[in-house]
Amino acid sequence: MHTDRNTGGCADKGFIRPVSRSLPLYIKTEIKMIKLQHLNKTFHTAGGDVEALRDVSLDIPEGSIFGVIGYSGAGKSTLIRTINLLEKPDSGEVIVDGENLMDLSTGELEKKRQKIGMIFQHFNLLKGKTVFENVAFPLVYQKKKKKEIEERVTELLELVDLSDKAKAYPSQLSGGQKQRVAIARALAADPKILLCDEATSALDPQTTASILQLLARLNKKLNLTIVIITHQMSVIRDICETVAVMEDGQVVEQGDSYKIFSEPEKDITKRFVETVFNNDEISRLLTQKELQDKFLNGDRAYHLIFRGDNANKPYIADLVRKFDLDVSIIFGSIEFVSNRPIGSLYVVINGSERIIKEAISFLRQEKVLVFPVSEPVLEEKVS
Amino acid sequence: MKVFFSEFLNKYFPNIVELQNYLYSSVRETLVMIVITGAIGLTLGLFLGIVLVVSAKGGLYESLRFHNVLEKIVNIVRSIPFVILIALLVTFTRFLVGTSIGVKGAIVPMVIGIIPLASRLTEQALSEMDKGVMEAAKAMGISKPYIIFHVLIPESLPGLVRALVTCFISLIGLTAMAGSVGGGGVGSFAIRYGYNRYMTDVTIVCVFFLLILVSIVQGIGNRVVNKVTH
Structure with a gap:
């Protein structure tokens, strides 16, 4: 299956893309669009200091879709806000497209931000302006010619499938449509980077899927570098090539999405992976005392x-x-993670404890992940 | 019909008929006071309100010390009853416009009196603004002044118009009060004749006039709010 897909992938690329374009594709993995180095940020609040970022370093390659996952309060929102310096780190370097943002003057930073699009959980559209005016807003600010603005906005609205809504006000749109407008607006100045701050968290699963498809399409079409902050592992599964897991202001694990999904190391990562296999219910059932007594007869799941x-x-x-x-x-x-399958099985094993242990270590040698269901993975989640 | 109407007036509003020229000039004075103080006071109030919002915590030009001082001043002026304020400002008024009585003399304390209310209401209307939208504008690389004039103010327009309407209606109240201390206008007309000389019909007509004025301002305000709300 694995090899099948690989050859399929190569044939695909060779067939659709002109050969000359395969070179930049190869190079793109070398160029780092965003380099965050040793970022620290502490918020001084009435309730004491909160260390939102603790020595965070990340390299995000050009043209990639990079995910950052963590629970709320893990520092991921602060992290994404350092990329356009909406949040200034106490120490560390933010290098975007070869420029250190910390060295820029206010005016230079504003220019730079125009090349870094950002979308938000609550869309943040201008309520008093139509869809067209919202998308045109950054272009009007940049004093582009009226005709140019009209062309660009029309093109952008086509790109996000909202051509028919140009004259509508945000209040007349659904959540998914609002996010599409926000995406169009973020892309207006033709940025190289799109930052997505929990962009799908306020949307239902179907709308989330369509927004993610749109992001994936934009990534390919415009060679857009996309950084996604989320607490939904399914978002990572669906479009992120690389993922960083954050906990307490630190990146605790990062790597290729498929690897993170198939070989999570840290407990928090395992928990996120579990959420995707949607087996909370089963785990809960299997760890309930009465059900255990009735069905498992002391056997372990x-x-x-x-x-x-x-x-x-x-x-x-x-x-x-x-x-x-x-x-x-x-x-x-x-x-399917990055188009590669991961299987999940819940089993009950009956036998002597010693042999079960041997069997498990055999499975682990074979790189199958084995989690005893009755072990307190779930309890950790509650606490 | 015409005969019936003048008979009706003569019967029920004898003093008004007699003092009609005074009534007209009072109405004119009131309107002049409202327009002039409205133009000056509300502009200054709006400006101060914006300054209060952008200097507040998390604002575009955060400066807490400045914000607190300004807020204290606004609160102090606001807590002085208007009639006392007029007395307090007599010297200042004379210095500024040469007289402390009449329409001219009333305008100065009215402007000072309406600024704190206008700035407070402006501040309230502006601080209802979704912080996320401002952040989005910042993320687009838009400069702070542009954000104030093209995001903060337009997006808060419905709230701002409501605040302006409330201010205008308070102004109408202030003109009546300014009238009682020699400022002229409908207020002084009502006090001098309606109250001091027991001409109830004068009072009724003055009240009726103020009622209509308030309704007109409120009506226009509501229409504008509907127009700018999307």
């Missing part, structure tokens, strides 16, 4: 997560044949 390249090996059969264990499957699902 395990959550197994398989990566694409080991998904087609017969592990369950191995457990039965090699280890002589009874394995019953409770629930299974497959998720």
Whole structure:
């Protein structure tokens, strides 16, 4: 499956893209559009100091979709606001497209910000202006010619599928449409970067999916570098190539999305991964005392997560044949991360404790993730 | 019809008929006072309100010390009853416009009296503005003055118009009061004749006039608010 997809991908690229364009594509992984180095930021509040960022360093390549995930209060909103210096870090460097923003004067910073688009959870449109005027707003400020503005806005509204709403006011639009307007407005000055601050958190799942599709399309079409802040692992799964996990102002884990999904190391990352497999319900059922007594007879339930390249090996059969264990499957699902499959299975294993331990270490050697369901992963979540 | 009307007036509003020239000039004085103090006082109030908002915590030009001093001054002036303010400002008024009585003399204390209210109401209207929208504008690389005039003020327009209407209506009240201390206008007319000489019909007509004035201002205000709300 894995190799299949790879060859498919190459053929695809060779066929659709002109050969000359494959070179910049190769180079793009080398160029860092955003470099954050050793950022620190402390907020002094009445309730004491809050360290929002603690020595955070990130490199975000040009043309990539980079996700930052964390619970609220983890510092991710502060982090994304340092990229356009809406939030000035106490120390550290913010280098965007080769320029250190900390060295810029107010006027230079304003110029630079025009090349960094940003969208927000609550859209932040100008309520007193029409869709057209909202998108035109940054261009009017930049004193572009009227005709040029008209052309550009029309083009942008087409890009986000809202041509028919040009004369509408934001209050007449749905949440998804508002976010599309915000995206068009953010792209008006032709930026190289788009910052998305919880851009889909106020939207329902279907609208979220369509906005993410739009972002993915823009990323390809405009070679736009996109940074996404979210608390929804599904957003990371759907479009992010790379992800950083934040906790207490620090980046605790980062890397290729598929790797993070298939081999999460930190507890918090595992929790986020679990949320995507949508198995909270099952875990809860399996850890309920009465249900355990009734169905499990003291047997333990395990959550197994398989990566694409080991998904087609017969592990369950191995457990039965090699280890002589009874394995019953409770629930299974497959998720696609960066178009690669990750399988999730809930099983109950019956057998002697020693053999179960051996079996688990065998699975772990094979890089299958094994989480005992009754272990307090869930309790941590509650606390 | 015409005969009936003049008979009706003569019967129920004898003093008004007799003093009609005084009534007209009082109405004119009142309107002049409202227009002039409105133009000066509300402009200054609006300006101070904007200054209060942008200097507040989290504002575009955050400067807490300045903000607090300004706020204290506004509060002090606001807490002085208007009639006392007139007395307090007599010297200042004379220095500024040469007299402390009549329409000219009333305008100075009225302007000073309306500024704190206007700036407070402006501040309230502006601080209802969604901070996120300002942040979005900042993120677009837009300069602070441009944000004030093209984001903050236009986006707060419905609230600002409501504040202006309230100020205008308060101004009408102030003109009546200024009249009682020699400022002229409908207020002094009502006090001098309606109250001191027991000419009830004068009082009624004055009240009626003020009522209509307030209704007109409120009506226009509501229309404008509807027009600028989307």
